[in-house]
Amino acid sequence: MNLMNLPAAFARQPWIVLIPLFGLVSLGAAVLYSAAGGSLHPYALSHVLRFLLFLVMAFAISSFSRNFFRMMAYPAYAAALLLLVLVELVGAVGVGVGAGSQRWLDLGFMTLQPSELMKPGIVLVLAKFYETLPAPLTASWRGLIPAGILIGAPALLVLIQPDLGTALAICFGGVVIMFLAGLPLSWFIGAVVPLIPIIPAAFFFVLHDYQRKRILTLFDPEADPQGDGYHIIQSKIAIGSGGFFGKGFGNGSQSHLQYLPESHTDFVFATMAEEWGMIGGLFVIMVFAIILGWGLRVASKSQDRFSSLLAAGMTTTIFFYVAINLMMVTGMAPVVGIPLPWMSHGGTSMMTNMICLGVLLAVNRWNRGPSSLS
Amino acid sequence: MKFRFRRAKPPRHISSGILRNSFERRTVVLGSLQGGVACLLAARLGYLAIFENEKYKLEAESNRVNLSLIPPRRGWILDRNGTPLASNRADFRVDVIPERMQDKDATIEMLSKLLNMTPIARQDLQDKLEDARGFAPVEVASRLDLDSFSAVSVRLPELPGVVTQRGYSRFYPDGVNVGHLVGYVGSASAEEYEKDRDPLLLTPGYKVGKDGLEKVFEHELRGKPGARRTEVTAMGRVVRDLETRDDTPGETVKLTIDAGLQDFAARRLGTESGSIVVIDCQNGDILAMASMPSFDPNSFSDGIGRLEWKMLADDDHVPLRNKVLRGLYPPGSTVKPMVSLAFREAGLDPDESVYCGGGLRVGNRVFHCWKRGGHGQVNMAKGIYQSCDVYFYAMVQRMGMDVISAMARKLGLGQEFDLPVVGQSYGTVPDPAWKLRKYGKQWQTFDSVNATIGQGYFLVNPLQMAVMSSRIASGKKLMPRLLYTGKPQEAESLGIPQDHLDYVHQAMRDVVNGPGTAHVAAPLVPGIEIAGKTGTAQVVSLSVSNGKSGPFKYRDHGHFMSFAPWDKPRYACAISIEHGGGSGAATPIARDIWTYLFDREKGLSQLEALESQWGGTSQERANARYASYVREYGVSAPKVSTEQEAEAVRAAENTQNQPQPIMSEAQTPRPEPAPTNSGAPDSAATRPAASNGPAPSSGAAPNPNTGGGTQ
Numbered sequence A: 001m002n003l004m005n006l007p008a009a010f011a012r013q014p015w016i017v018l019i020p021l022f023g024l025v026s027l028g029a030a031v032l033y034s035a036a037g038g039s040l041h042p043y044a045l046s047h048v049l050r051f052l053l054f055l056v057m058a059f060a061i062s063s064f065s066r067n068f069f070r071m072m073a074y075p076a077y078a079a080a081l082l083l084l085v086l087v088e089l090v091g092a093v094g095v096g097v098g099a100g101s102q103r104w105l106d107l108g109f110m111t112l113q114p115s116e117l118m119k120p121g122i123v124l125v126l127a128k129f130y131e132t133l134p135a136p137l138t139a140s141w142r143g144l145i146p147a148g149i150l151i152g153a154p155a156l157l158v159l160i161q162p163d164l165g166t167a168l169a170i171c172f173g174g175v176v177i178m179f180l181a182g183l184p185l186s187w188f189i190g191a192v193v194p195l196i197p198i199i200p201a202a203f204f205f206v207l208h209d210y211q212r213k214r215i216l217t218l219f220d221p222e223a224d225p226q227g228d229g230y231h232i233i234q235s236k237i238a239i240g241s242g243g244f245f246g247k248g249f250g251n252g253s254q255s256h257l258q259y260l261p262e263s264h265t266d267f268v269f270a271t272m273a274e275e276w277g278m279i280g281g282l283f284v285i286m287v288f289a290i291i292l293g294w295g296l297r298v299a300s301k302s303q304d305r306f307s308s309l310l311a312a313g314m315t316t317t318i319f320f321y322v323a324i325n326l327m328m329v330t331g332m333a334p335v336v337g338i339p340l341p342w343m344s345h346g347g348t349s350m351m352t353n354m355i356c357l358g359v360l361l362a363v364n365r366w367n368r369g370p371s372s373l374s
Numbered sequence B: 001m002k003f004r005f006r007r008a009k010p011p012r013h014i015s016s017g018i019l020r021n022s023f024e025r026r027t028v029v030l031g032s033l034q035g036g037v038a039c040l041l042a043a044r045l046g047y048l049a050i051f052e053n054e055k056y057k058l059e060a061e062s063n064r065v066n067l068s069l070i071p072p073r074r075g076w077i078l079d080r081n082g083t084p085l086a087s088n089r090a091d092f093r094v095d096v097i098p099e100r101m102q103d104k105d106a107t108i109e110m111l112s113k114l115l116n117m118t119p120i121a122r123q124d125l126q127d128k129l130e131d132a133r134g135f136a137p138v139e140v141a142s143r144l145d146l147d148s149f150s151a152v153s154v155r156l157p158e159l160p161g162v163v164t165q166r167g168y169s170r171f172y173p174d175g176v177n178v179g180h181l182v183g184y185v186g187s188a189s190a191e192e193y194e195k196d197r198d199p200l201l202l203t204p205g206y207k208v209g210k211d212g213l214e215k216v217f218e219h220e221l222r223g224k225p226g227a228r229r230t231e232v233t234a235m236g237r238v239v240r241d242l243e244t245r246d247d248t249p250g251e252t253v254k255l256t257i258d259a260g261l262q263d264f265a266a267r268r269l270g271t272e273s274g275s276i277v278v279i280d281c282q283n284g285d286i287l288a289m290a291s292m293p294s295f296d297p298n299s300f301s302d303g304i305g306r307l308e309w310k311m312l313a314d315d316d317h318v319p320l321r322n323k324v325l326r327g328l329y330p331p332g333s334t335v336k337p338m339v340s341l342a343f344r345e346a347g348l349d350p351d352e353s354v355y356c357g358g359g360l361r362v363g364n365r366v367f368h369c370w371k372r373g374g375h376g377q378v379n380m381a382k383g384i385y386q387s388c389d390v391y392f393y394a395m396v397q398r399m400g401m402d403v404i405s406a407m408a409r410k411l412g413l414g415q416e417f418d419l420p421v422v423g424q425s426y427g428t429v430p431d432p433a434w435k436l437r438k439y440g441k442q443w444q445t446f447d448s449v450n451a452t453i454g455q456g457y458f459l460v461n462p463l464q465m466a467v468m469s470s471r472i473a474s475g476k477k478l479m480p481r482l483l484y485t486g487k488p489q490e491a492e493s494l495g496i497p498q499d500h501l502d503y504v505h506q507a508m509r510d511v512v513n514g515p516g517t518a519h520v521a522a523p524l525v526p527g528i529e530i531a532g533k534t535g536t537a538q539v540v541s542l543s544v545s546n547g548k549s550g551p552f553k554y555r556d557h558g559h560f561m562s563f564a565p566w567d568k569p570r571y572a573c574a575i576s577i578e579h580g581g582g583s584g585a586a587t588p589i590a591r592d593i594w595t596y597l598f599d600r601e602k603g604l605s606q607l608e609a610l611e612s613q614w615g616g617t618s619q620e621r622a623n624a625r626y627a628s629y630v631r632e633y634g635v636s637a638p639k640v641s642t643e644q645e646a647e648a649v650r651a652a653e654n655t656q657n658q659p660q661p662i663m664s665e666a667q668t669p670r671p672e673p674a675p676t677n678s679g680a681p682d683s684a685a686t687r688p689a690a691s692n693g694p695a696p697s698s699g700a701a702p703n704p705n706t707g708g709g710t711q
Helices: A003-012 A015-035 A044-062 A066-093 A114-132 A135-139 A141-159 A164-180 A185-205 A209-219 A230-242 A268-301 A305-329 A347-367 B016-051 B053-064 B104-114 B119-131 B146-154 B175-182 B190-196 B212-216 B218-222 B259-268 B306-314 B332-345 B380-385 B389-399 B401-410 B432-439 B445-452 B462-474 B498-513 B587-598 B600-614 B618-636 B642-653
Strands: B065-070 B084-096 B138-141 B162-171 B185-187 B207-209 B226-232 B238-245 B273-280 B286-292 B354-356 B359-362 B365-368 B376-378 B531-537 B557-564 B571-578
Touching: A015 A044, A015 A268, A044 A347, A066 A114, A066 A141, A066 A305, A066 A347, A114 A141, A114 A164, A114 A305, A114 A347, A135 A141, A135 B016, A141 A164, A164 A305, A164 B016, A185 A209, A230 A268, A230 A305, A230 B016, A230 B053, A268 A305, A268 A347, A268 B016, A305 A347, A305 B016, B016 B053, B053 B065, B065 B238, B084 B104, B084 B146, B084 B175, B104 B119, B104 B146, B119 B138, B119 B306, B119 B618, B146 B162, B175 B212, B175 B259, B175 B286, B175 B618, B207 B212, B207 B218, B212 B218, B259 B273, B259 B286, B259 B587, B259 B600, B273 B462, B273 B587, B286 B462, B306 B618, B306 B642, B332 B380, B332 B389, B332 B401, B332 B445, B332 B462, B332 B498, B332 B531, B332 B557, B354 B389, B359 B389, B365 B389, B365 B445, B376 B380, B380 B389, B380 B498, B389 B401, B389 B445, B401 B432, B401 B445, B462 B498, B462 B557, B462 B571, B498 B531, B498 B557, B531 B587, B557 B587, B571 B587, B587 B600
Parallel strands: none
Antiparallel strands: B065 B226, B084 B138, B084 B162, B185 B207, B226 B238, B273 B286, B273 B571, B354 B376, B359 B365, B531 B557, B557 B571
16 A cells, blocks of 8 residues: 555545444443443543554555455464464463463463454455355355365364354354355255254253353343343343433443443443433444445445455354344343444454454455556 | 156256355345344334333332331430430441351351351351241341451352341340349340331341330330431442431330349349349339349340350249249248238237247147247237237137238239239239139138238239338338339328337337347448348248258248338338248348448448359359350250240249149248347337236137137
């Protein structure tokens, strides 16, 4: 990217999406400011700074060429997979302090969660895979098995960490790409039918106790109001008590008096809805609808298979975060540790989502027609 | 019907164009799915925030706001001078609510470590928890120092069900000395809550009256609770007070009791089992009613532990019985002034004398005087001051029993008084009609003989004896009072002629100051002369025990009833020493009580000298006894069930309904202390009776027209 091109590059950005996104991040910062008891520290300021930092990164990502992405697809995937294996080894050796749950690599200056990198990674590698796969083979085993291995390896590694939420996110992203890549519909139906007996079996034999409890709790949170149902109950109280207009900025008793757990991370939406009401909630949903809708439009507009799969996959990854988190906080999904993009405090999820955004911006740029850079 | 089966299609050729179309269609599906989720979320949001808004608002509010009752401070119980007998003191306390505890054993383990609980305290806590109903708070410890209190407070999040509180606890400055009078408080039992239904009873640390005045005046003393609304965090930390309504303390109850005298009387009883009642002869105010041994209401109010029960159960002095109201004893010779008044009312000339040769023959039976050597010539006065039995045996044959029982009732025996107490045992004043009703038997000569010397079926409690004393002293139908009014009592006259009273007063004065049986009782205050009458009541017949030594339970009861000053009565007093071995146990106590009443300093120095022999004050001895039990038994004392506790209390209190065996013979009167000036028996010049009166009629002279004795 040439410095002289900067104003032009600036003008080319999809402001129709970026401005609502800035609004969302600002709202997130305001909520975090309030959750910290009316203080920029420790959440709000770092939230905004991270966003700005990763925005620069996203623009940087968006400036790379299509071919560079193509070239990097397999190496990036391999690197992320290697990191996942590394985390397992470190966990097995017992360097980490997390009791039975090792998800981070301590790089010294920051902790890195490789499973997060795998979310865009799986999309990238599958887009590349299906682009190179000859069209007639899409409906053959060669369209399924390698892709299944590409998805299965990281998903398995993440599952034994154990991090069910991220494993599901990787699988979901991968399966959606398979779906969009044109694998026969009957395969998907054929996969769902055996799942009907497998899901209950997995529920009883594969899931950890605490994961099982979380799912049971969803159906009856009041059964254990002080224990496993606590998160869901308190979150619903926060959202429900906010009403239409909310209790007002800084007046959320659920978050301020610590009834709402994880009020600045996973349950940040409940913290927001308590103070900003349903209006705030609708705003958040609307911004996500704008971003995701734009993402899908970018996917449909792109002419080549790689770009369209890549854009749709990245959109799906963001969607998975948003949908699971919002369903969780409103009591429609079990409590899994999935943060809300651009609102929850946390560096790793911000990074993942900004990578997704950066890729979408890149595809958007490629769509604008032949450029010297593409 | 025919089916035509299509053959499986050959795999169709897929081109990139087809894939592109498929991609576009499927993207639309994906987009619709995402739009659907968005709509679902918006709808869910609306449902929670609008449709269920009210419900969640309430829940958020009940999260945020903690409403706690401020238990009302209990009303004080004061003596007549405003000295507290029961007060409150600021207190740090820890309670548990069994229902809310998650891991009982771990919680108790941690609490006992934090509070340095002794094994005994821990055992008592376990017992209380076993008996507790889930919702009712159980006291773990009170009167904590700030350090242990804070140690528990900071760990509250790990200790569900534990409640720490700054509040007030009941305090009885005089401890054991007011146990029976004031009673004690304790956490409300399930039955009490069932009856009352006041949520206040479930407030940790709240106590209700369990006995004595605390129980009787529960309603007045309780007051109204306040409330505190606080904003709390999820961890239970109070962020700020939202609103506080102060409690309304309970009413003060002011008694006629004189705290100093009460304390003195209880301490003076020393190691004896007995009671002392002092009544103001001008208005009927009860100045003291002490019953010892007693329990310490301060330690009872924390709940009664195993060791405390063992101490009470092991004590043959029946510490659970308020002997002033529940102790029933044959009054012995203390009835003689009363009997004399009855005889005079029936027309007996006091100067008429009887020869006492140590016994009186009626028919073919001889009824003995306590003084086997005989009193010689005895008139009414001498009958009183030397307590001659034969005089009364002889006269009752003429005057009949009915006049005696009428006078006894008039003077308060057999009566229940309108007092704010949990119960009275009113005893028995026998007469022929009563015997016929109760046993279906005719009244016998020996029944009259027994009654004139306060034996047989006669049973009175010490309060009645004190009332009798006050009525003889004042000539008025004084009713005993316990609630302080500050007003005189408009008591009607008993209708006894003044000269009758004067005669008896004089004779009773001579008991102490003349040739009588109780010189020991004279107070150590110059110029104060008391009037009194001794009484020794036998418990078992002579064939079992001589009543002076031997097993405690066979020893005679000792009584002394008195008033002073003898000519202008101000106070009346009755002392009963259970199994004291005779009136000799009561008279020295009377001396010190009267000394104290007229010279407090002197009385106290007397007492302190005695207490140094006994091993400390009543409170100190009770504490020492507890300490020795701790050393001896530790946690090995057996658990006492609630039913057993109730049974023990019932047994101690239910004196009125104890069986009274039918009498088949006269009881042998027990010897009274020999008059000190026996060398010159009838020398006192002040006596109204003629000394060395004319030769009386022979001892066997009376005509048995009223006694109905046929044998």
